[in-house]
Amino acid sequence: xxxxxxxxxxxxAASLVAVLLPLAAHAGTTSPxxxxxxxxxxxxxxxxxxxxxxxxxxxxPTIGPDETGINVLLTDSSNLDSEGNGTPIPDVGLTxxxxxxxxxxxxxxxxxxxxxxAVPAKGTYTVTLDEATLPEGVxxxxxxxxxxxxxxxxxxxxxxxxxxxxxxxxxTATFADKLAAALVSGVKFGLIVALAALGLSLIFxxxxxxxxxHGELITLGGISAYVANRTFGLPVIVAGIxxxxxxAAFGWAQDRALWRPLRARGTGLIAMMIVSIGFGLFxxxxxxxxxxxxxxxxxxxxxxxRESYGPIALADKELAIILIxxxxxxxxxxxxxxxxxxxxxxxxxxxxxxxxSSGMRVDGVISYAWILGTALSGLSGVLxxxxxxxxxxxxxxxLLLVFAAVTLGGLGTIWGALFGSMVIGLMVEVGPLFGVPSxxxxxxxxxxxxxxxxxRPQGILGRRERIG
Amino acid sequence: xxxTDIFSTALTQALGPNAIVYALAAIGLNIHFGYTGLLNFxxxxxxxxxxxxxxxxxxxxxxxxxxxxxxxxxxxxxxxVLLGFPTLRLRADYLAIATIATAEILRLVFGxxxxxxxxxGSNGLTGYSSVYKDLNPYSEGxxxxxxxxxxxxxxxxxxxxxxxxxxxxxxxxxxxxPWGRVxxxxxxxxxxxxxxxxxxxxYKMQALILGGMFGGLAGLFLALKQSSVxxxxxxTNITFYAYTxxxxxxxxxxxxPVVGAIIFWxxxxxxxxxxxxxxxxxxxLIPSWIMDDTQSxxxxxxxxxxALMLLMIYRPQGIFGDRREIAIDGR
Numbered sequence: 054x055x056x057x058x059x060x061x062x063x064x065x066a067a068s069l070v071a072v073l074l075p076l077a078a079h080a081g082t083t084s085p086x087x088x089x090x091x092x093x094x095x096x097x098x099x100x101x102x103x104x105x106x107x108x109x110x111x112x113x114p115t116i117g118p119d120e121t122g123i124n125v126l127l128t129d130s131s132n133l134d135s136e137g138n139g140t141p142i143p144d145v146g147l148t149x150x151x152x153x154x155x156x157x158x159x160x161x162x163x164x165x166x167x168x169x170x171a172v173p174a175k176g177t178y179t180v181t182l183d184e185a186t187l188p189e190g191v192x193x194x195x196x197x198x199x200x201x202x203x204x205x206x207x208x209x210x211x212x213x214x215x216x217x218x219x220x221x222x223x224x225t226a227t228f229a230d231k232l233a234a235a236l237v238s239g240v241k242f243g244l245i246v247a248l249a250a251l252g253l254s255l256i257f258x259x260x261x262x263x264x265x266x267h268g269e270l271i272t273l274g275g276i277s278a279y280v281a282n283r284t285f286g287l288p289v290i291v292a293g294i295x296x297x298x299x300x301a302a303f304g305w306a307q308d309r310a311l312w313r314p315l316r317a318r319g320t321g322l323i324a325m326m327i328v329s330i331g332f333g334l335f336x337x338x339x340x341x342x343x344x345x346x347x348x349x350x351x352x353x354x355x356x357x358x359r360e361s362y363g364p365i366a367l368a369d370k371e372l373a374i375i376l377i378x379x380x381x382x383x384x385x386x387x388x389x390x391x392x393x394x395x396x397x398x399x400x401x402x403x404x405x406x407x408x409x410s411s412g413m414r415v416d417g418v419i420s421y422a423w424i425l426g427t428a429l430s431g432l433s434g435v436l437x438x439x440x441x442x443x444x445x446x447x448x449x450x451x452l453l454l455v456f457a458a459v460t461l462g463g464l465g466t467i468w469g470a471l472f473g474s475m476v477i478g479l480m481v482e483v484g485p486l487f488g489v490p491s492x493x494x495x496x497x498x499x500x501x502x503x504x505x506x507x508x509r510p511q512g513i514l515g516r517r518e519r520i521g
Numbered sequence: 522x523x524x525t526d527i528f529s530t531a532l533t534q535a536l537g538p539n540a541i542v543y544a545l546a547a548i549g550l551n552i553h554f555g556y557t558g559l560l561n562f563x564x565x566x567x568x569x570x571x572x573x574x575x576x577x578x579x580x581x582x583x584x585x586x587x588x589x590x591x592x593x594x595x596x597x598x599x600x601x602v603l604l605g606f607p608t609l610r611l612r613a614d615y616l617a618i619a620t621i622a623t624a625e626i627l628r629l630v631f632g633x634x635x636x637x638x639x640x641x642g643s644n645g646l647t648g649y650s651s652v653y654k655d656l657n658p659y660s661e662g663x664x665x666x667x668x669x670x671x672x673x674x675x676x677x678x679x680x681x682x683x684x685x686x687x688x689x690x691x692x693x694x695x696x697x698x699p700w701g702r703v704x705x706x707x708x709x710x711x712x713x714x715x716x717x718x719x720x721x722x723x724y725k726m727q728a729l730i731l732g733g734m735f736g737g738l739a740g741l742f743l744a745l746k747q748s749s750v751x752x753x754x755x756x757t758n759i760t761f762y763a764y765t766x767x768x769x770x771x772x773x774x775x776x777x778p779v780v781g782a783i784i785f786w787x788x789x790x791x792x793x794x795x796x797x798x799x800x801x802x803x804x805x806l807i808p809s810w811i812m813d814d815t816q817s818x819x820x821x822x823x824x825x826x827x828a829l830m831l832l833m834i835y836r837p838q839g840i841f842g843d844r845r846e847i848a849i850d851g852r
Binding site: 339341507 | 558613614621758764768823827828829831
C-alpha cells in the first residue's frame with residue numbers, strides 16, 4: 054500500500070516555475086496585474102485589454118527604477134484544469150540565496166501559488182523550496198530537485214523565463230496508468246462540457262439562435278460562485294447553489310430584456326447571432342472590469358489529495374463533480390422526456406409555428422429553455438471553478454469546445470450534445486498520450502469539428518435534413 | 522483634463538496604422554458578409570496566415586522578401602479553399618463556427634511550444650521587415666499638433682492608405698460588374714440564383730477567397746508595420762472588432778468599412794485616452810473606488826460590445842448603409 058501511495062504521489066508532480074519579472078513598485082504588497090501563465094504556451098491572450106494590436110493602454114507591469122524581483126509560481130501539474138494550468142499550491146516556503154550562499158530573501162506562496170521575492174540586484178540566485186511546508190498529499194518526486202537557479206536579468210517588461218522543476222514524474226507511471234488517469238479526467242471534462250452543451254442545445258432548439266455569448270454564461274456561474282464564496286463568505290457548496298440560481302435568473306432576465314423583444318421585432322437569426330457576439334464582448338469586458346484579469350480560486354477544495362479506487366485515482370472533489378454532472382444531466386433528460394414542459398420544449402424545437410397554432414405559449418416555453426439552459430451552463434461554470442479556478446475568460450475558452458461538441462453530436466439534439474461532449478472531453482484529455490502536443494490539446498477537438506462538417510454535417514446523431 | 526490631447530490621440534489613431542489594419546480586414550469582411558452574406562468569423566485566421574506567410578518564408582525558410590509577399594497572398598487563398606470546401610454548402614451558422622474554430626486552431630498552433638522552430642512560439646517572429654523599412658523615403662516623422670507620426674508610422678500610413686484606396690477601387694469595380702451582382706443576389710436569395718443556372722458554390726468560394734486575401738493583406742500590413750508577428754495579435758476578438766467597424770460604417774457599401782474603421786479607432790482611442798486621463802493623477806475626476814487605471818482601459822471594450830449589439834438591433838445598415846442591402850437572414 055505504501056509503495057502504491059508513493060507511486061501516486063510521484064504522479065503529483067509539483068512544478069516550480071520561477072518567472073522573472075521586473076518588480077512593480079507595489080508588487081510586494083499586491084500581486085502583479087497580468088499573471089503570466091505557468092506554461093509559456095498557454096498564453097492565449099484573448100484579453101481585450103491587450104487586443105487591438107499593441108495599442109497603448111494595455112496594462113503592463115511597470116518597472117521600478119532599480120527593483121528586481123523573482124516571481125515564483127508553484128503549481129501541481131498532475132491536477133490540470135481545462136486550460137492545462139496546474140492547481141496552485143499555497144503556503145509553501147521559499148528561500149532565495151545568492152551565489153555566495155548568502156540568504157537574500159524569503160517568501161510564502163499565496164492562494165494563487167505565487168510568491169514574489171525582491172532581490173537586491175541583478176545576478177544569479179538559487180530558489181530553494183522548503184519541502185516540509187508542502188501541503189499533505191503533495192510531495193516532490195524523487196528525481197526532482199527542490200531548488201532551481203534563476204538568472205535575474207532586467208531587459209524589459211516581457212522578459213521572463215520559466216524553469217519547471219518537477220514535471221518529470223510522469224516517467225514513473227506506466228502507459229496504462231496514464232491512460233486510466235487521462236480517461237478519468239476526460240470523462241470529468243466531458244461532463245462539464247456536456248452541461249454547457251446541453252444548455253446551448255436547449256436554447257438553440259427553442260430559438261434557433263447560435264449563441265456566441267454562451268461562454269459568458271459559463272463564466273457567470275464561476276464568478277457568481279466566487280463572489281458568493283469569497284465576498285459573502287458562504288461555503289463553496291452553498292455558493293455553487295446560489296450561483297446556479299443567479300444564472301437561472303439571468304437566463305430569464307436576458308430572454309425577457311433582450312431576446313424576446315428582438316423576436317417580437319422579427320430580427321433575423323443571423324442578426325441575432327451578431328447581437329450575441331456583441332453581448333458576449335460586453336459581458337466579457339464587464340467581468341474583466343469587476344473581476345480583474347487575474348485567476349482566482351475558491352476558498353475550499355483547492356488542492357485535494359487523490360485517493361485510489363482500483364486502477365484510477367480521484368480526489369473527492371473530482372468524484373463529486375462527476376456525480377453532480379451525471380445527476381444533473383440525467384434529471385434534465387428525464388424531465389425533457391417525461392414532463393409536460395419537456396414535451397412542449399421538444400415541440401417548440403421541432404416546429405414553433407405548429408406548436409403555437411396548437412395552443413402552446415411558445416414565448417413561455419422559450420423562457421423556460423433560457424432559464425434551464427443558462428442554469429445548466431452556470432452549473433458547468435461552478436464545477437469548472439471547483440475543479441480548477443475562476444477567470445473571466447474561463448467560459449470563452451470553453452465556448453469553441455462546446456460548439457464542437459454540439460456540432461459533432463448534431464445541432465439541437467439532446468443526446469447528440471451529450472455524446473459529442475464525451476467524445477470531445479476524451480479527445481482533449483487522451484490526445485496527448487497519442488502524440489498530440491499537450492500545449493495545444495484542444496486543437497484536435499477543433500479539427501474534428503471541421504472534419505465532421507465535411508463528412509456528416511448534421512452530426513453523428515443528427516437527423517438528416519436539409520441544412521445546406 | 523486635456524481635451525486637445527484626447528482629440529489629437531484619437532485623430533492620430535483614427536488615421537494611423539491600426540485603423541488601416543482594421544479597414545483592410547473589414548473590406549474583406551464586407552465582401553464576405555456585406556455582399557455575399559457569408560458569415561466569416563475567422564478573419565483573424567486569414568490575417569494570421571498572411572502575416573505568418575511572410576514571416577516564416579523570410580525568417581525561417583530564408584527566402585527573399587518578394588517570395589514572402591507572394592506567400593502572404595497564397596496562404597489565405599489556400600486557407601479559403603480548405604475552409605470553403607466543407608462549409609460553403611451548409612447553413613450560414615456552420616460556416617461561422619468552422620471559421621472561428623479554424624482561426625483559433627491557427628492561433629494555438631502558431632503559438633505552441635512544439636512548433637517553436639517554425640513559428641517562434643508565443644514570442645512570434647521578427648527580423649523580416651528590413652526591405653520594407655529601407656524603402657522608407659521619409660527622413661523624419663511629422664508633428665502637426667493634432668496628428669503625430671513617427672518616421673516609421675508615417676511610411677506605414679502612406680503605404681497603408683494607398684492599399685486601402687486600391688482595395689476600395691477593386692471592390693467598387695467588382696461590385697458594379699455582373700459578377701458582383703450575382704454575389705448580391707446570392708445574399709438575397711440563393712435558391713433563385715441557383716435556379717437561374719449560376720454555380721452558387723463557385724461564386725461563394727470566389728468571394729471567400731477574395732475577402733480572405735484582403736484579410737491576409739491586413740495581416741501582412743500589421744506584420745510590416747510593427748515588424749513582429751505575435752500570435753496574440755490574431756485573437757478572435759480582432760474579428761469581432763473588425764465586424765464592429767464594418768457595421769459601424771455600413772456593410773455592402775464600398776467605403777463603409779473604411780469609414781467604420783476610422784470612426785471605430787477614433788472612438789476607441791478617444792475613450793481610452795479620456796478614461797485614462799479621468800482616472801490618473803493625484804485627484805482623479807473619477808474616484809478610484811469606481812474605476813482605477815486598469816479598469817479605465819476596459820471601459821471602451823464594454824462600450825464596443827454594447828455598440829455592436831445596439832448597432833445590429835437599431836441600425837444594422839450602419840451610418841452610410843442602405844437598410845434594404847442588409848436585410849439578410851439565415852437560410
